[in-house]
Amino acid sequence: MTTTDAIAGRPAPIPITDPDDPRIAVFRAVREKDLTGRHGFIAEGSVVLDQLALSRRFRPSALLVLDSRLAGITDRIARLPQDCPVYVASREVIDAIAGFPMHRGVLAHGIDMAAGLTAADVLSVARAGDPAAPILIALGIANHDNMGALFRNARAFGAGAVLMDEASCHPLYRKAVRVSVGTVLTEPWARGGTPIDLIEAAIAAGYEPLALDPKAEGSLGSLDPSRPRALVLGAEGPGLPRAVTDRIAGVRIAMRSDVDSLNVATSAAIVLARLYEARADLSRSVR
Structure with missing residues (x-):
């Protein structure tokens, strides 16, 4: 043509x-x-x-x-x-x-077309879709590659929404959109507020917040896949604020002792994949 x-x-x-x-x-x-x-x-x-x-x-x-x-x-x-x-x-x-x-x-x-959506708005949409699906809460994620990868992982493993605090980069930056392979445009999300604001919004919507923390004592195997979780992720380096880890329960990913942590998007993918598989097994068992 x-x-x-x-x-x-x-x-x-x-x-x-x-x-x-x-x-x-x-x-x-x-x-x-x-x-x-x-x-x-x-x-x-x-x-x-x-x-x-x-x-x-x-x-x-x-x-x-x-x-x-x-x-x-x-x-x-x-x-x-x-x-x-x-x-x-x-x-x-x-x-x-x-x-x-x-x-x-x-x-x-x-x-x-819906600029200004709040965390409560987005969580209402998420619960109306799959009420047991986990969500992500991203705190202080400033790297565009990591932000895009978080969205791609969220979509791949059935997360209901992504919430970002005001310290996180905007998910509509060109590189974040590209790394997400466009899932930023189809996954429900909201950006703004403090870490505690987002955690309280998740609790009010019926989610149990869970910090992904390499120092936490909880294990992935102990998670009940039928309960809606809000997986709380911090930036590489500083990690999650003390105000967050003191307030909510945490879970860690088992790894070698000579490695202190994983990339934030990788950590999210591991936990989301584990929950996705467990939820699928649970669904098959009740048919």
């Missing part, structure tokens, strides 16, 4: 030949936009675009595609809202727009 062909009844893609074209301003210098606030977000790559198309909370406002990639993603484009413009550019132009080499060749700009 050519850049002027319509896609599934949509308006034809719009060729962009000038990196300074005002129509693609939202895509310009996306690295700098990551540093200046959350005025929308960038979804990078076709897999992430799939999640954006599925999302109920987030909506694409524009799409920028490398001309050589257009023919291969027409089915994906057809699933986007009709009023979402599709811009097409050459490799030279698209790299100049983004400010770095765009290897994936697909950029979507999205907006949050």
Whole structure:
């Protein structure tokens, strides 16, 4: 197909030949936009675009595609809202727009249609879905890779939601969205508040908070999979605040004594996978 062909009844893609074209301003210098606030977000790559198309909370406002990639993603484009413009550019132009080499060749700009959701709002949605599913509470997670991986693990192992305190990085940073393979756009989440605020919100919603702490005495094998848990995770290095570990019970992952801890996303994956398997076994046993 050519850049002027319509896609599934949509308006034809719009060729962009000038990196300074005002129509693609939202895509310009996306690295700098990551540093200046959350005025929308960038979804990078076709897999992430799939999640954006599925999302109920987030909506694409524009799409920028490398001309050589257009023919291969027409089915994906057809699933986007009709009023979402599709811009097409050459490799030279698209790299100049983004400010770095765009290897994936697909950029979507999205907006949050439900900005300001609180922890209570999100937990209400989670309990209405699978009331026994665990949730994650992330405290002080500043690394974008870890944040994205937490969301990917949450979706893979059936977590109902992710809550983040105000000290955690925003999950809509471009790298976090990419590492999550777009699950940031489909997993329920809320960001804001203090660690104690989030723990109290989880308790009020019927979850039992449980600190993932290498110094804790509790073991994974002792967990009852039928009880909804809020798994509380801290940043690598400082770990969880003392105010948290003094307040709630903890569990540790068995490991060699010469290793003091695991990556936070890895720890979450181990515990979530254990609970997911145990819940599946429990479900089969009651049929």
